[in-house]
Amino acid sequence: MGAYARRSDEVAALLTGGKGWVSFREGRLYDALQAFSATGAPEPGLVRTYLAFADLYAALDGLFLETEALYLGEAAGGDPALEARQGWVALRRGDRAAARRAFGDAAAPRGGYLGVLGRAGLAYLEGDADRLRRLTREAGSPETEQDRVMGLVACYLWGVPCPTGNRSPYGQALDAFRQGDLASGVLALEMVDFNQVGRGPGPDLYVYELLRRGFGGLAAEAARPLPAPFWAGLGAAAQGRWEDAAASFAKTPVRQAVDIWLFGPVAGPGEAPGLARIREGAALYRLGRKADAIARWRDALRDDPGPLALVTLAAVQTELGAPEPLGDPVESARAALRTVRSLPERLGEAPDAATLAELYRVRQAEVARLAARVFWGRGLDQEALEALDGVHDKAQGARPDFRNPAAFLADLARAYARAGQFAPAVGILFDLAQEFPSARLAYESLKRLYASRTGGEVPPR
Numbered sequence: 014m015g016a017y018a019r020r021s022d023e024v025a026a027l028l029t030g031g032k033g034w035v036s037f038r039e040g041r042l043y044d045a046l047q048a049f050s051a052t053g054a055p056e057p058g059l060v061r062t063y064l065a066f067a068d069l070y071a072a073l074d075g076l077f078l079e080t081e082a083l084y085l086g087e088a089a090g091g092d093p094a095l096e097a098r099q100g101w102v103a104l105r106r107g108d109r110a111a112a113r114r115a116f117g118d119a120a121a122p123r124g125g126y127l128g129v130l131g132r133a134g135l136a137y138l139e140g141d142a143d144r145l146r147r148l149t150r151e152a153g154s155p156e157t158e159q160d161r162v163m164g165l166v167a168c169y170l171w172g173v174p175c176p177t178g179n180r181s182p183y184g185q186a187l188d189a190f191r192q193g194d195l196a197s198g199v200l201a202l203e204m205v206d207f208n209q210v211g212r213g214p215g216p217d218l219y220v221y222e223l224l225r226r227g228f229g230g231l232a233a234e235a236a237r238p239l240p241a242p243f244w245a246g247l248g249a250a251a252q253g254r255w256e257d258a259a260a261s262f263a264k265t266p267v268r269q270a271v272d273i274w275l276f277g278p279v280a281g282p283g284e285a286p287g288l289a290r291i292r293e294g295a296a297l298y299r300l301g302r303k304a305d306a307i308a309r310w311r312d313a314l315r316d317d318p319g320p321l322a323l324v325t326l327a328a329v330q331t332e333l334g335a336p337e338p339l340g341d342p343v344e345s346a347r348a349a350l351r352t353v354r355s356l357p358e359r360l361g362e363a364p365d366a367a368t369l370a371e372l373y374r375v376r377q378a379e380v381a382r383l384a385a386r387v388f389w390g391r392g393l394d395q396e397a398l399e400a401l402d403g404v405h406d407k408a409q410g411a412r413p414d415f416r417n418p419a420a421f422l423a424d425l426a427r428a429y430a431r432a433g434q435f436a437p438a439v440g441i442l443f444d445l446a447q448e449f450p451s452a453r454l455a456y457e458s459l460k461r462l463y464a465s466r467t468g469g470e471v472p473p474r
């Protein structure tokens with residue numbers, strides 16, 4: 014039962030429900046996946062575990078790309094390989110200004126396969142489908158096998174036809190994804206060498222995004238037999254299938270009880286519909302239906318949203334650059350944090366107060382993660398670190414558990430790095446990589462940045 018069962022009878026009660034949930038609550042997602050899969054029955058725990066993996070890879074992707082951008086911004090000058098990688102990092106981050114500097118008409122001409130493909134990536138960012146297709150056709154033949162794999166991965170994610178049959182882990186994963194065999198695709202990607210960060214453009218820049226989409230798709234598949242369409246919506250969103258996500262969220266009834274499972278049903282019927290409207294709006298906004306999206310968000314606000322819904326909308330506004338007449342995202346995030354910080358104290362003398370306090374600590378961590386995204390969007394790095402560090406279970410350290418899951422720890426490492434505190438960030442990623450080997454890539458990237466900032470000093474781990 015783990016350390017939690019030894020704390021108190023009330024907390025031990027959280028661990029009922031089978032081996033899968035015990036593993037999930039203790040942060041052992043691979044064990045949870047195995048246990049839930051073995052039941053052979055529709056299982057919300059399986060969906061929740063797939064989503065936890067997708068969430069982790071989204072967090073690692075953000076940290077990894079941000080670290081690479083910082084390192085390359087300082088080290089790339091005059092090095093053709095690093096400069097080329099810098100341009101591709103800009104494409105991955107959706108930084109149009111930096112991508113134009115690398116691949117736009119005014120940029121120094123970049124020849125070769127990846128130079129032309131980089132201009133195709135800029136066309137993708139700018140929504141120019143005709144130019145995207147033309148440039149991918151004109152790219153010619155790759156100079157190296159790594160360039161070939163890089164092109165396959167990029168074109169797959171851009172929705173452009175590309176050859177099949179490549180035997181690299183990436184090629185095998187893409188072929189499996191095309192055939193609908195998401196599990197085999199994810200397994201192939203986990204065979205990638207995560208121990209080395211590339212110097213030039215390489216498919217490592219896309220690996221976390223591919224893993225996120227793979228696990229998101231698995232979540233959507235596992236959610237189909239479940240009665241709550243909210244789950245399928247989360248899976249489709251993690252996979253980037255916005256039309257499917259919007260349709261699933263739209264099916265969440267306004268007045269029907271829908272449990273949202275963190276490690277038990279903690280979001281009641283009054284909370285789920287508002288969250289569904291917010292996430293439906295986010296999907297619609299990405300599809301260009303901005304007026305419909307804002308209407309969904311206004312509907313959610315009229316229902317007097319709780320802290321999770323409030324900060325979810327704030328994070329969505331920040332990510333999408335949506336208008337602020339809906340409210341200032343920073344103030345919404347701060348209000349949500351104030352509310353959840355007071356919840357355990359407001360539980361009073363309820364018979365299950367200890368158990369509820371544990372549940373609300375999970376909610377505090379989730380709200381803090383979303384608030385951090387809002388603060389990062391405004392350059393409030395110290396405030397983001399304070400929000401995350403304030404709900405970090407220091408006794409647990411960098412070992413994931415139900416209160417501070419793996420994705421939370423990845424975001425905490427990112428917060429430390431953004432605040433210039435690289436040693437704790439490196440330490441968190443080192444520990445995280447013991448449970449999740451794929452985190453090693455983000456660790457190696459941050460270690461490289463750390464060394465560049467300290468004159469080659471070896472980080473603590």
